[in-house]
Amino acid sequence: MLKTRLLLGGCVQSWKSMRMASSRAARPDPLANKVALVTASTNGIGFAIARRLAQDGAHVVVSSRKQQNVDKAVAALQGEGLSVTGTVCHVGKAEDRERLVATAVKLHGGIDILVSNAAVNPFFGNLIDVTEEVWDKILDINVKATALITKAVVPEMEKRGGGSVVIVASIGAYTPLPGLGPYNVSKTALLGLTKSLAVELNQMNIRVNCLAPGIIKTNFSQMLWMDKEREKNTKEFLRVRRIGQPEDCAGIVSFLCSEDASYITGETVVVAGGALSHL
Known part of the structure; x- marks a missing residue:
């Protein structure tokens, strides 16, 4: 009897393995022939996301405020055999946003995915000391x-029968990061923007979700890990006990843009190594 059970169990497990392997073989590129725009994507988290979307089959248009950064990122990703192009885009300028959308439509015929990653933080200090000019800049770029x-990509997504938007916020939206008051506020606003857009765009078959990274090794966060002592102190707040890499954020974004996430919208996924966020 035991031998029979073991044999049956082995057969079931083998069948499951074969089924999973068959499924992966049938869908090797979950984003095959999708067209993706990624803002602020020539380094850090944005670059890692752009690379992963392209690795998963998408045609990706990267962007940055500086042409030299765009050229460098495009060369690197094309050198890996990925379908990546790029254009300059300062997201705070209407003409640049229009050019970014037009570039994708001209090159690939439409848009299926938008990853909004661009953000600024020109201030460090007490919230009460923030000037009106700083508030305007942060809210203009990070939220508006x-x-x-x-808004600019929605008409193109409608033409394709739907799409997926992923907005990059921050764990600071849940647990304010010291000295980054207005930045934290702007990222909290993005959680609300995600939920509001998800409700309004659902009728167009456009899903909207949000990524909230924790401490990731980028130029923005280097004050928290630039020396061994600071890195050690930062790790003590993380259950994973390591500081994240940009690539840690990339896979979840690809998933949210894929058909495997077709029943997910209006949600925020925290990628923060177990740092305290919401319940």
């Missing part, structure tokens, strides 16, 4: 521009 770039 995200809404407007989404």
Whole structure:
């Protein structure tokens, strides 16, 4: 009897393995022939996301405020055999947003995916000391521009029968990062923007979700890991006990843009190594 059970169990497990392997073989590229725009994608988290989307089959258009950064990123990714092009885009400028959308449509015939990653933080200090000019800059780029770039791609996504938008926020939206008051506020606003857009765009078959990275090794966060002592102190707040890499954010974005996430919208996924966020 035991031998029979073991044999049957082995057969079932083998069948499951074969089924999973068959499924992977049938869908080797979950984003095959999708067209993706990724803002602020020539380094850090944005670059890692652009690379992963392209690795998963998408035609990706990267962007940055500086042409030299765009050229460098495109050369690197094309050198890996990926379908990547790029253009200059300052998301705070209407003409640049329009050019980014037009570039994707001209090259690939439409848009299926938008990853809004562009953000600024020109201030460090007490929230009460933030000037009106700083508030305007942070909210213009981090929040308003995200809404407007989404508005710009919606008509193109409608033509394709739907699409997926992923907005990049921050764990600071849940647990304010010291000295980054207005930045934290802007990222919290993006959680609300995600939920509002998800409700409004659902009728167009456009899903909207949000990524909230924690401490990731990028130029933006280097003050937290630039020396061994600071890195050690930062790790103590993380259950994973390591500081994240940009690539840690890339896979979840690809998933959210794929058909495997077709029943997910209006949600925020925290990728923060177990740092405290919401319940």
